[in-house]
Amino acid sequence: MAMAIALVASSLFPQFWRIYLVFLLMRTAGAQQPQKHRFTLVSTLDTSPSSKWISLSGEFAFGFYKTNPSGQYLLGVWFDNISTKTLVWTANRDGPVEKDATLELSATGIQLFHSKSTVRRIPELAVATVAAAEMRDNGNFVLLDASDQPVWQSFDYPTDTMLPGQTIMSPYTLYSRAKNANYSTGRFVLSFQKNGDLRLVPAERVADDSSSYWSFETGNDGMHPYNLNFGKNGILSLVDASNKTVVWHASIWNGTGRAGQFPRRVTLDADGILRGYVWKGDGASSWTSQWQALYDPCEVNGQCGLNGICQMIHNSLACTCPPGFDFLDSNDHLKGCSRDPSQQICGAKSIMQAIGNTDWSGNDYASMTSVNETACKQACIEDCMCVVVVYGLVSGEELCWKKAMPLRNGRTGADRLTFVKVVPEPSRLQPSKNSKVSKERGLVAIAIALLFCSAALAAFSLIFLLRGRRLRPKEQPKVAEGL
Numbered sequence: 488m489a490m491a492i493a494l495v496a497s498s499l500f501p502q503f504w505r506i507y508l509v510f511l512l513m514r515t516a517g518a519q520q521p522q523k524h525r526f527t528l529v530s531t532l533d534t535s536p537s538s539k540w541i542s543l544s545g546e547f548a549f550g551f552y553k554t555n556p557s558g559q560y561l562l563g564v565w566f567d568n569i570s571t572k573t574l575v576w577t578a579n580r581d582g583p584v585e586k587d588a589t590l591e592l593s594a595t596g597i598q599l600f601h602s603k604s605t606v607r608r609i610p611e612l613a614v615a616t617v618a619a620a621e622m623r624d625n626g627n628f629v630l631l632d633a634s635d636q637p638v639w640q641s642f643d644y645p646t647d648t649m650l651p652g653q654t655i656m657s658p659y660t661l662y663s664r665a666k667n668a669n670y671s672t673g674r675f676v677l678s679f680q681k682n683g684d685l686r687l688v689p690a691e692r693v694a695d696d697s698s699s700y701w702s703f704e705t706g707n708d709g710m711h712p713y714n715l716n717f718g719k720n721g722i723l724s725l726v727d728a729s730n731k732t733v734v735w736h737a738s739i740w741n742g743t744g745r746a747g748q749f750p751r752r753v754t755l756d757a758d759g760i761l762r763g764y765v766w767k768g769d770g771a772s773s774w775t776s777q778w779q780a781l782y783d784p785c786e787v788n789g790q791c792g793l794n795g796i797c798q799m800i801h802n803s804l805a806c807t808c809p810p811g812f813d814f815l816d817s818n819d820h821l822k823g824c825s826r827d828p829s830q831q832i833c834g835a836k837s838i839m840q841a842i843g844n845t846d847w848s849g850n851d852y853a854s855m856t857s858v859n860e861t862a863c864k865q866a867c868i869e870d871c872m873c874v875v876v877v878y879g880l881v882s883g884e885e886l887c888w889k890k891a892m893p894l895r896n897g898r899t900g901a902d903r904l905t906f907v908k909v910v911p912e913p914s915r916l917q918p919s920k921n922s923k924v925s926k927e928r929g930l931v932a933i934a935i936a937l938l939f940c941s942a943a944l945a946a947f948s949l950i951f952l953l954r955g956r957r958l959r960p961k962e963q964p965k966v967a968e969g970l
Contacts (some may be wrong), residue, residue, distance in 0.1 A: 504907035518948060526620045529594045534560050541567060543621045549622045551588060554670055557581035561670055562590065564641060565626050566750055569766055571773060574670065575648040575752060576627055576641045578609045581671045592620050595631060614638040626650040649753040657713040661755040662690065673790065675759035681715035685725055687761060689778060689789035700788040701780045703735045717753055723763060737778045739763030759787035785898045792823020796845055796897040808838045811909040830910055833871035839864040841908035846901035847878055847894040855887040864906050879903030
């Protein structure tokens with residue numbers, strides 16, 4: 488039909504035929520040209536810097552992200568068009584691969600190879616047959632079926648970061664990285680409680696509702712779920728999934744320019760604080776924090792590990808150990824402290840050492856009222872379970888809190904007096920009755936020895952003097968001249 492129309496048109500309009508042929512050629516060429524953000528089966532990547540799958544705008548890339556100079560790589564998604572290539576999602580955060588790693592897009596997903604053997608398949612769970620993959624402009628890496636329907640996407644499996652347009656639904660969570668330069672799973676988690684409350688909590692205490700150090704309570708009875716949305720308008724919000732009601736929100740936008748003009752992200756950082764960042768224009772060299780759940784890192788429970796004490800020194804976090812404790816790892820003070828075995832004593836041999844305004848919240852196993860400071864310390868000395876006591880006034884009443892091992896959530900700044908049970912230094916030990924007798928006997932022995940040595944020295948000196956006189960030659964009498 489099209490050809491018939493073209494023949495008729497060509498007889499009437501001599502130029503139409505040529506225009507029509509050019510149109511067909513352009514359409515065919517356009518249909519055959521691959522889209523640079525879309526990748527078909529058997530497409531491959533390696534660890535070379537140029538080997539990556541880029542989104543249409545060039546803002547994001549998927550591939551092997553080099554984590555350190557030693558040459559380890561993570562398979563993930565990162566901001567690619569800014570000076571600081573920032574990783575926002577990874578498939579193997581706890582299992583980096585070496586320089587010889589490769590991947591291939593197959594009908595079952597991403598096949599990750601290392602030393603010519605399969606390391607893992609992404610996703611690990613079975614999905615519908617994969618026909619293509621896309622690196623989208625919102626930072627979402629998607630696997631598609633033959634009908635271009637998503638069968639898996641990275642937005643559903645976040646690591647430590649949310650991007651605009653992303654939603655987290657219970658039970659999915661954000662886990663912090665171990666350290667700023669260590670992308671493995673860290674010590675803190677953003678999670679939903681069963682009733683929909685959003686909270687930040689140490690990962691080791693995620694099942695303990697009382698261990699959260701930041702939360703938003705929904706007041707929900709647990710009958711319907713809540714979602715955490717990061718909108719394209721820069722608003723992070725907690726939404727009732729049943730009626731789309733926003734119950735809490737925070738703005739991740741600096742108020743200048745359009746809300747979506749600059750790159751943005753929400754990240755649970757290694758120090759346990761959830762922060763919203765903006766990259767302010769082409770001239771920027773780093774991310775700027777526009778919002779954060781907490782401003783004092785020492786408010787993060789478990790920041791300095793078990794038995795550790797968190798304090799801010801010149802706006803920098805520092806971890807210390809209480810008296811009688813040492814760092815578990817001298818190279819990593821965040822791992823906490825352990826008690827010196829020599830300090831594990833009980834009773835009259837111990838003393839209470841003051842350490843100032845310090846507290847370990849949530850570690851009380853007993854408390855006493857109407858006691859003074861001296862009685863508070865003595866109560867700990869006489870209690871073998873007690874390691875620390877905290878003494879303070881509450882509404883004018885004297886209170887004493889006993890604490891046992893392990894000590895959690897230690898931080899300075901508490902308006903109370905804290906005492907740690909320790910073994911006194913040898914110079915401060917009171918000598919016992921037996922030790923006094925032994926000391927006296929020792930002094931007598933020393934005196935006798937000195938007296939004996941003095942007498943012997945005097946005797947030897949006398950003998951030497953007498954012997955010298957015997958050996959001296961007798962003086963001859965002088966003869967007078969002239970006789």
